[in-house]
Amino acid sequence: MHFQKQELRIKHNMPTINHSSIEISNINSNQEVLDRVQLNELFVSIEGEGIFAGTKTLFIRFSGCHLRCYWCDTKYSLSTKSGKSYTIDEAKRLIHQHLQPKIYKVNFTGGEPLLQPLSLIALANFVKNELNIKTYLESSCFDWQRFESVLPYFDICKVEFKTSDSKVIEPSKSYDDLIQNELKCLELALNRTDKISFVKIVFTNSTTTNEIRDLTTKIFQCSNIGNLSGITLQPSYQFDSPSTEHILKIYDEVYPFYKDVRVIPQMHKMLDMN
Numbered sequence: 679m680h681f682q683k684q685e686l687r688i689k690h691n692m693p694t695i696n697h698s699s700i701e702i703s704n705i706n707s708n709q710e711v712l713d714r715v716q717l718n719e720l721f722v723s724i725e726g727e728g729i730f731a732g733t734k735t736l737f738i739r740f741s742g743c744h745l746r747c748y749w750c751d752t753k754y755s756l757s758t759k760s761g762k763s764y765t766i767d768e769a770k771r772l773i774h775q776h777l778q779p780k781i782y783k784v785n786f787t788g789g790e791p792l793l794q795p796l797s798l799i800a801l802a803n804f805v806k807n808e809l810n811i812k813t814y815l816e817s818s819c820f821d822w823q824r825f826e827s828v829l830p831y832f833d834i835c836k837v838e839f840k841t842s843d844s845k846v847i848e849p850s851k852s853y854d855d856l857i858q859n860e861l862k863c864l865e866l867a868l869n870r871t872d873k874i875s876f877v878k879i880v881f882t883n884s885t886t887t888n889e890i891r892d893l894t895t896k897i898f899q900c901s902n903i904g905n906l907s908g909i910t911l912q913p914s915y916q917f918d919s920p921s922t923e924h925i926l927k928i929y930d931e932v933y934p935f936y937k938d939v940r941v942i943p944q945m946h947k948m949l950d951m952n
């Protein structure tokens with residue numbers, strides 16, 4: 679996937695925010711049609727991952743992801759054409775229709791929500807500032823500039839770090855470039871004291887302890903790392919799932935850096951929920 683450098687301006691009607699216009703650089707015009715959003719699905723379920731596992735959540739799954747991790751469990755959402763195209767107003771109505779009482783947060787997930795940053799801002803702003811519900815961003819953090827642009831509209835950021843055995847595909851960019859973007863996104867999130875930011879790392883039986891140690895070392899070189907709210911290690915499910923022995927070895931690599939590290943499997947899979 680090739681990303682063209684260009685600038686666009688948000689045209690969505692967003693009456694409650696101060697930013698009358700927001701510039702976002704590095705947006706691929708092929709990925710986003712202004713005033714429309716491509717959504718794969720909306721549903722209410724129980725959060726199954728990370729430090730907010732167990733909370734009742736409205737999930738908004740954006741269509742499209744270019745990374746294609748080999749253990750991806752939402753392959754049906756990877757095509758940018760999957761799901762359906764909505765106007766922003768239609769998507770807001772859809773969110774209204776799906777809301778249920780006692781929803782703790784709205785999780786903007788994918789696919790990769792940052793492929794449609796303008797729509798993401800419009801809908802996150804609507805949820806956060808008009809519906810007054812917490813907003814949660816779940817992203818691979820492949821592009822720090824896009825992340826920085828959407829950050830003001832989110833209360834909770836889950837910054838995911840990909841290990842090399844995720845086998846992500848992003849032509850013209852290297853795996854190191856992805857890690858650098860993820861580190862920069864984490865730093866941007868940690869610099870904001872009004873956010874809850876945590877790290878998730880999916881690992882398999884092939885993930886080496888050396889790689890986890892190197893990755894954790896880089897994470898703990900980020901400024902304001904004291905603002906980190908958690909690290910969750912997520913064993914891969916059904917793809918090269920780690921043994922108990924390997925899970926313990928991976929845990930032991932992170933523990934010296936962060937005593938509150940948690941191994942949390944995907945709880946929704948055990949509950950047979952979405």
Ligand code: SF4
Pocket residue numbers: 743744745746747749750751752753756788789790818
């Ligand atoms: S980044 Fe997420 S949505 Fe994209 S391929 Fe990887 S696991 Fe799937």
